[in-house]
Amino acid sequence: MSSRGRTTVLAASSLLVSITASVLSLRHIDQLHPTSPVEDVLYIGSPKMVKRASFGFDGLMACMYWTRTVQYFGHRHLNGEMSYNELAPLLEITTALDPNMMAPYQFGASFLAPAPPNGAGEPDRAIRLMQYGIEHNPNDWHLYYNLGFVYYTLKDYKQASATFARGSRVPNAHPFLKILAARMAEHTGDYSTARMLWSATFETSQDSHIRLNAIAHLRSLQVDEDVTNLQAAVTRFGERAGRLPSSMEELTAAEHLPGIPIDPDGKPYELSPEGRILVQNPDNFIFVTKGTPPGYKPPAFGRLRK
Amino acid sequence: MSARILHIAKNTFREAVRDRVLYNLIAFALLLSGAAILVSQISIDIERLVVVNLGLTAISLFGVLIAIFIGIGLVSKEIEKRTLYTVLSRPVRRWEFIVGKFFGLAGTLVVNTLFMAIGVFGALLYVAHRFSRPDAWIFVALYFIILEFLIICSLSLLFSSFSSPLLSAVFAFSLFVIGSFANDLRGFAGVAHGFTRWFATAAAYLVPNFSTLNVISAVAHQQPLGAHLILQNTLYALFYTVAAMSGAVLIFERRNLK
Numbered sequence: 001m002s003s004r005g006r007t008t009v010l011a012a013s014s015l016l017v018s019i020t021a022s023v024l025s026l027r028h029i030d031q032l033h034p035t036s037p038v039e040d041v042l043y044i045g046s047p048k049m050v051k052r053a054s055f056g057f058d059g060l061m062a063c064m065y066w067t068r069t070v071q072y073f074g075h076r077h078l079n080g081e082m083s084y085n086e087l088a089p090l091l092e093i094t095t096a097l098d099p100n101m102m103a104p105y106q107f108g109a110s111f112l113a114p115a116p117p118n119g120a121g122e123p124d125r126a127i128r129l130m131q132y133g134i135e136h137n138p139n140d141w142h143l144y145y146n147l148g149f150v151y152y153t154l155k156d157y158k159q160a161s162a163t164f165a166r167g168s169r170v171p172n173a174h175p176f177l178k179i180l181a182a183r184m185a186e187h188t189g190d191y192s193t194a195r196m197l198w199s200a201t202f203e204t205s206q207d208s209h210i211r212l213n214a215i216a217h218l219r220s221l222q223v224d225e226d227v228t229n230l231q232a233a234v235t236r237f238g239e240r241a242g243r244l245p246s247s248m249e250e251l252t253a254a255e256h257l258p259g260i261p262i263d264p265d266g267k268p269y270e271l272s273p274e275g276r277i278l279v280q281n282p283d284n285f286i287f288v289t290k291g292t293p294p295g296y297k298p299p300a301f302g303r304l305r306k
Numbered sequence: 307m308s309a310r311i312l313h314i315a316k317n318t319f320r321e322a323v324r325d326r327v328l329y330n331l332i333a334f335a336l337l338l339s340g341a342a343i344l345v346s347q348i349s350i351d352i353e354r355l356v357v358v359n360l361g362l363t364a365i366s367l368f369g370v371l372i373a374i375f376i377g378i379g380l381v382s383k384e385i386e387k388r389t390l391y392t393v394l395s396r397p398v399r400r401w402e403f404i405v406g407k408f409f410g411l412a413g414t415l416v417v418n419t420l421f422m423a424i425g426v427f428g429a430l431l432y433v434a435h436r437f438s439r440p441d442a443w444i445f446v447a448l449y450f451i452i453l454e455f456l457i458i459c460s461l462s463l464l465f466s467s468f469s470s471p472l473l474s475a476v477f478a479f480s481l482f483v484i485g486s487f488a489n490d491l492r493g494f495a496g497v498a499h500g501f502t503r504w505f506a507t508a509a510a511y512l513v514p515n516f517s518t519l520n521v522i523s524a525v526a527h528q529q530p531l532g533a534h535l536i537l538q539n540t541l542y543a544l545f546y547t548v549a550a551m552s553g554a555v556l557i558f559e560r561r562n563l564k
Contacts, residue, residue: 008556008559015556026542071497
């Protein structure tokens with residue numbers, strides 16, 4: 001083999017060995033830092049500073065910050081983290097860079113106000129974010145819907161009604177805003193209103209997190225409503241027969257139901273000896289408030305199901 | 307190291323000095339002394355922090371710029387001036403030429419860093435009036451910065467072995483920026499799925515991970531660094547440098563210089 005050939009073979013072997021060794025040593029270094037701090041660190045926390053530092057490339061920077069926001073939320077969500085401390089500043093920076101980007105407002109409406117672990121637990125900042133959005137985009141009815149939605153989740157029906165009503169007056173506003181304004185004015189936090197709100201959230205968003213969150217709420221609402229209706233049936237049965245139904249079959253027959261009622265997963269509801277209607281797997285319905293066994297504690301964090 | 311490599315390294319160092327590369331030290335000294343005087347007048351309790359952060363960051367950035375802009379011209383300038391043919395007509399092998407150039411540039415950067423380090427410690431003494439035991443961690447940060455320079459030198463040589471100086475500068479600088487955000491890339495890989503996850507993970511391991519070599523902030527806050535980290539970072543930087551240099555040798559050996 002010629003001298004040049006020998007050098008080539010040696011250099012190629014050295015390249016392969018050293019690149020493999022560098023990857024292996026990097027993996028060792030990763031083990032020294034098991035959790036990357038990047039998700040929790042905001043290099044610059046002030047929206048104004050970030051805007052200045054973008055040298056006029058606000059749009060591109062906004063896209064980067066929005067991507068970072070989604071990564072931050074997704075990463076913590078997958079890891080079952082209990083807090084989202086950087087969510088509000090990330091959304092504020094993104095919207096300061098590009099106040100016309102709608103996705104962050106919708107994201108904020110869904111995940112800023114709810115208490116941990118389902119959100120950041122910062123309703124005031126959620127409201128401020130929506131108001132900032134409306135200030136810069138007064139003709140976009142989605143923002144009024146989002147703000148009204150935040151008020152609704154805070155059970156502030158008066159403000160929710162006023163906000164939906166303002167939104168309904170915006171040109172080309174969706175007609176359901178008028179209905180929502182009326183329902184909120186009646187202080188009705190009933191299932192059909194909640195279903196309408198979450199369905200609208202699902203239909204008006206393209207973001208997978210928001211859509212999955214809406215589906216999880218809709219599934220839980222269905223369980224809550226079913227359990228409420230079945231529990232009323234148990235009470236009626238008791239009033240008629242002077243005793244509790246012995247089984248779900250007996251209750252079904254007495255109420256002339258087409259079959260044993262099933263939850264959104266297709267599992268039949270159960271009847272406890274104390275006459276309580278129970279859902280078989282409450283962990284599958286992370287926002288459920290009814291149909292859980294006594295002393296039931298929801299999991300530390302329920303991952304949204306696809 | 308063979309005598310031929312040593313000669314080439316010495317000449318590369320001399321040439322860099324003749325090119326007034328070390329003039330950057332004046333800018334560095336002005337920057338650091340200005341900052342040290344200014345910060346002690348306009349702020350409270352962060353003088354040490356500013357001097358360490360600014361000093362080490364400036365050493366890193368000045369060195370990276372020198373490594374890139376000198377490194378990219380090491381091969382092309384020799385071809386342009388036709389001095390490469392004179393060198394290679396002697397009993398000097400192509401790989402020896404590349405390795406010698408690498409050591410020459412690395413030596414220049416080490417000397418430059420040593421002078422700058424003296425400046426940092428001088429400014430530190432000025433603002434803090436005395437050294438404390440945790441200040442010794444600054445040496446580790448400086449050592450990591452030198453490791454970073456070795457990687458960048460090797461990458462600059464790798465690119466300059468097959469590309470024009472302008473493109474080499476673009477490639478090397480892009481890799482430096484990407485490598486500085488390697489942990490973000492890792493974070494992205496963690497939340498991605500399917501092909502994107504596979505691709506991002508591969509990219510995160512293949513680009514140089516400069517973020518693991520950046521301990522400036524930790525050192526500024528007087529946080530200790532583990533011996534294991536020092537060892538692993540050393541191994542990582544050496545392996546990566548050898549990989550890039552092997553690539554450079556491989557390409558340069560096959561390059562048609564006619």
